[in-house]
Amino acid sequence: MLGTGIIKGMAQTAKNFAESFRDPKYLTTVQYPEQRIPTKENNRNFPFLVHDGDNPIEGLRCVACHICEKECPPQCIYIEKDKTKKPDHVGKLQFQPLVFDIDISVCMSCQICVEVCPFDAIKMDTDFELSQTDRFAGLLVDKHQLAKSNDYYRKIHPTEAKAIDANRAAEVKKAKAKAAAKAKADAEKAKGAEVAATAQPEPTNSNPSA
Numbered sequence: 001m002l003g004t005g006i007i008k009g010m011a012q013t014a015k016n017f018a019e020s021f022r023d024p025k026y027l028t029t030v031q032y033p034e035q036r037i038p039t040k041e042n043n044r045n046f047p048f049l050v051h052d053g054d055n056p057i058e059g060l061r062c063v064a065c066h067i068c069e070k071e072c073p074p075q076c077i078y079i080e081k082d083k084t085k086k087p088d089h090v091g092k093l094q095f096q097p098l099v100f101d102i103d104i105s106v107c108m109s110c111q112i113c114v115e116v117c118p119f120d121a122i123k124m125d126t127d128f129e130l131s132q133t134d135r136f137a138g139l140l141v142d143k144h145q146l147a148k149s150n151d152y153y154r155k156i157h158p159t160e161a162k163a164i165d166a167n168r169a170a171e172v173k174k175a176k177a178k179a180a181a182k183a184k185a186d187a188e189k190a191k192g193a194e195v196a197a198t199a200q201p202e203p204t205n206s207n208p209s210a
């Protein structure tokens, strides 16, 4: 029957209102901002850049590959790649973004930038208290404002962050095993060349009259 949904909704609202005098669990709203409901893990608002270690800029995982910038539907990401490689949080040289801006007045929270990033360098934040009096410059956020630690990411999206930490640890382990195997192969090759050089017979004098 037309309007059944509305009647059911009104009945639920009336029930919650009446029961809330008896049991606070029926209170479906809180006195914001004094009271806050914890954000849900799958909540998302605007993106942020993940950094490892203590330095928010040196530790950025972003290597300024521009993939997210190209894929962002409303084109609200602007990146300039640094001209030289700089050490990351473990001292490994990598390219980093000299400029990384997101215009959050344009961002539509679609998460495409997160999905296309091959380095798990950009993730969706849950922070929503971003009102500004300046709707132009105030909503253009740079890499200093975007950089947030992996610990923060673990706090807001624990399940997702745990899976990514495990993947990254497995990749590091694989890379170390590969590097160790290569170093071993190189050492064996060098040893083989050394043995071959020492086993080489001394050149003999072929001229009997000499």
Ligand code: SF4
Binding pocket: 047, 071, 072, 073, 074, 075, 076, 077, 102, 106, 107, 108, 109, 110, 111, 112, 113, 114
């Ligand atoms: S969430 Fe979507 S709109 Fe916002 S920066 Fe990422 S790709 Fe662009």
Ligand code: SF4
Binding pocket: 061, 062, 063, 064, 065, 066, 067, 068, 069, 079, 116, 117, 118, 119, 120, 121, 122
């Ligand atoms: S956030 Fe990811 S996809 Fe975007 S530029 Fe950085 S590394 Fe590339």
